[in-house]
Amino acid sequence: MRVPGCVFCDGDAGVVVHRAGGFRIVRADEPGFPAFYRVVADGHVAEFTDLDDAARLRCMACVAAVERALRSVLAPRKINVASLGNVVPHLHWHVVARFDDDRCFPAPVWSLPLRDDAAPLIERLRAALPALDAAVASAAAAADLH
Amino acid sequence: MRVPGCVFCDGDAGVVVHRAGGFRIVRADEPGFPAFYRVVADGHVAEFTDLDDAARLRCMACVAAVERALRSVLAPRKINVASLGNVVPHLHWHVVARFDDDRCFPAPVWSLPLRDDAAPLIERLRAALPALDAAVASAAAAADLH
Numbered sequence: 001m002r003v004p005g006c007v008f009c010d011g012d013a014g015v016v017v018h019r020a021g022g023f024r025i026v027r028a029d030e031p032g033f034p035a036f037y038r039v040v041a042d043g044h045v046a047e048f049t050d051l052d053d054a055a056r057l058r059c060m061a062c063v064a065a066v067e068r069a070l071r072s073v074l075a076p077r078k079i080n081v082a083s084l085g086n087v088v089p090h091l092h093w094h095v096v097a098r099f100d101d102d103r104c105f106p107a108p109v110w111s112l113p114l115r116d117d118a119a120p121l122i123e124r125l126r127a128a129l130p131a132l133d134a135a136v137a138s139a140a141a142a143a144d145l146h
Numbered sequence: 147m148r149v150p151g152c153v154f155c156d157g158d159a160g161v162v163v164h165r166a167g168g169f170r171i172v173r174a175d176e177p178g179f180p181a182f183y184r185v186v187a188d189g190h191v192a193e194f195t196d197l198d199d200a201a202r203l204r205c206m207a208c209v210a211a212v213e214r215a216l217r218s219v220l221a222p223r224k225i226n227v228a229s230l231g232n233v234v235p236h237l238h239w240h241v242v243a244r245f246d247d248d249r250c251f252p253a254p255v256w257s258l259p260l261r262d263d264a265a266p267l268i269e270r271l272r273a274a275l276p277a278l279d280a281a282v283a284s285a286a287a288a289a290d291l292h
Contacts, residue, residue, distance in 0.1 A: 049214050056206065063194070064194060078232050079195075080228070080231075082228035083226070085224055086226070108228075110257060112258075
């Protein structure tokens with residue numbers, strides 16, 4: 001099902017790095033957080049438990065693949081994973097690499113910024129994006145095999 | 147592994163409603179959000195991908211069970227699911243029922259309150275907690291069978 005006006009139905013909502021099994025992995029364009037990916041259901045379902053068992057497994061295999069790639073390439077302080085959807089109720093999982101010197105750490109990325117000196121980190125992360133996209137795609141392709 | 151000083155190692159960190167397969171489901175005591183559960187790894191691991199494949203499946207089966215129970219008993223506007231752990235890097239998934247009139251909706255529960263008239267909702271949710279705990283325990287037990 002497609003819902004006109006839903007940002008995740010109207011387009012990919014990010015740079016697609018992998019697509020398979022009813023889900024796509026996109027790199028989001030979130031100010032201040034370059035290493036920010038989303039696992040998005042192609043269909044317009046609101047909740048994780050709107051998926052059947054097999055789809056939930058595929059979904060979390062994608063989430064785990066992104067997490068593995070982020071850890072492997074960036075060695076972040078922490079990975080944050082979340083499915084909220086309060087504003088856009090189309091299932092999407094945020095998978096974000098967090099760093100001591102990112103602009104909100106240790107608060108969630110949706111919080112007010114705690115510091116304004118994150119530019120060096122952002123620059124370093126942006127430089128890593130081609131390698132990161134490739135690592136995410138590779139990890140996701142490997143996950144498809146399971 | 148147990149890490150002294152970690153709130154999820156030192157105790158259950160909530161009212162335990164289910165425990166099996168290396169995870170416990172606890173009802174948290176979060177001000178303003180009575181319908182707030184956590185799926186907590188018994189062992190001190192930081193990241194979702196620190197779990198092996200089978201443990202990740204058990205973990206998300208618990209998350210899905212909590213979500214099903216919350217939806218069934220409360221019919222919330224949205225379910226929020228998140229694994230952050232920036233402050234306490236011991237794997238725990240927040241599973242929270244959200245409502246239009248909760249104090250932060252549609253912002254994440256970690257945001258500054260948007261309204262101060264959530265008392266009626268909170269009272270209604272608190273009254274539902276015994277039924278909710280029972281529904282979560284029942285859904286989790288059913289998930290163990292898979």
